[in-house]
Amino acid sequence: MSEETDDLTRKTREKDFHNKTFAHSVRDDAQRFYSVMQPSSDYFESQLMSRAAGSTVLEYGCGPGTHSFRLAAVAKRVIGIDISDVAIDQARQRAKARGVENTEFHVMDAERLTLPDASLDLVCGRAIVHHLDVPRCFSTVSRVLKPGGSALFHEPLGYNPLINLYRKITPKMRTVDEHPLLRCDLETARKYFHRVEMHPFVLTSLGAVAFNGTALFQPALRTLSALDSALFHLPFVPLLAWTSVWILQDPKK
Numbered sequence: 306m307s308e309e310t311d312d313l314t315r316k317t318r319e320k321d322f323h324n325k326t327f328a329h330s331v332r333d334d335a336q337r338f339y340s341v342m343q344p345s346s347d348y349f350e351s352q353l354m355s356r357a358a359g360s361t362v363l364e365y366g367c368g369p370g371t372h373s374f375r376l377a378a379v380a381k382r383v384i385g386i387d388i389s390d391v392a393i394d395q396a397r398q399r400a401k402a403r404g405v406e407n408t409e410f411h412v413m414d415a416e417r418l419t420l421p422d423a424s425l426d427l428v429c430g431r432a433i434v435h436h437l438d439v440p441r442c443f444s445t446v447s448r449v450l451k452p453g454g455s456a457l458f459h460e461p462l463g464y465n466p467l468i469n470l471y472r473k474i475t476p477k478m479r480t481v482d483e484h485p486l487l488r489c490d491l492e493t494a495r496k497y498f499h500r501v502e503m504h505p506f507v508l509t510s511l512g513a514v515a516f517n518g519t520a521l522f523q524p525a526l527r528t529l530s531a532l533d534s535a536l537f538h539l540p541f542v543p544l545l546a547w548t549s550v551w552i553l554q555d556p557k558k
Contacts, residue, residue, distance in 0.1 A: 384410075430456075434458050455553060455555075467511075501554075505543035
């Protein structure tokens with residue numbers, strides 16, 4: 306099989322999986338686990354909204370408009386792209402229903418953006434990079450960003466053995482092609498951006514799942530998240546985090 310054919314097959318699998326995901330919400334049963342990601346989500350969104358004011362923003366792998374409509378309230382222009390035509394149809398319908406005029410949504414290959422060079426101030430995405438060919442992703446993102454622009458991604462990491470066991474026993478929740486990010490992906494990011502930061506989240510705080518749905522959940526999550534913050538100052542421990550926020554700044558041209 307040629308590289309081009311294999312590439313097309315991979316993207317077809319991704320499109321079919323995400324069309325099913327957006328149409329039927331196949332991950333609803335896992336929400337009790339995702340609830341412990343709240344601190345990382347809060348950090349990601351605070352960074353995102355503070356950088357988006359007055360900017361031209363691309364939501365990279367937007368789904369049905371995960372962040373686009375919040376961004377539209379502060380950004381000059383918001384573009385959303387996704388490989389899933391189902392997701393893009395949903396996003397367009399939501400924009401029309403809400404009367405949001407400074408957004409636009411397109412079915413587009415995230416590895417080969419058809420947007421002009423240096424046309425964006427900010428690119429953001431959640432759980433998208435680990436579905437892609439990482440060098441192609443960072444290359445195309447750096448190309449469309451203006452000098453001094455930045456990219457923010459909320460992505461899983463691939464070193465925690467317990468998380469990897471969970472991934473192994475729940476194969477229907479993910480595609481065969483996705484790959485939680487590794488140290489080599491950080492090094493790839495540094496080839497395309499002058500400044501690269503990786504902020505880790507969720508280690509011991511995964512234990513708060515045991516209290517989900519009770520009054521103890523939030524206190525447990527706060528306490529364990531504080532413990533995580535202390536542990537992440539130790540060598541190599543950040544790589545054991547479940548999830549992370551990547552801040553890539555000043556693209557190399």
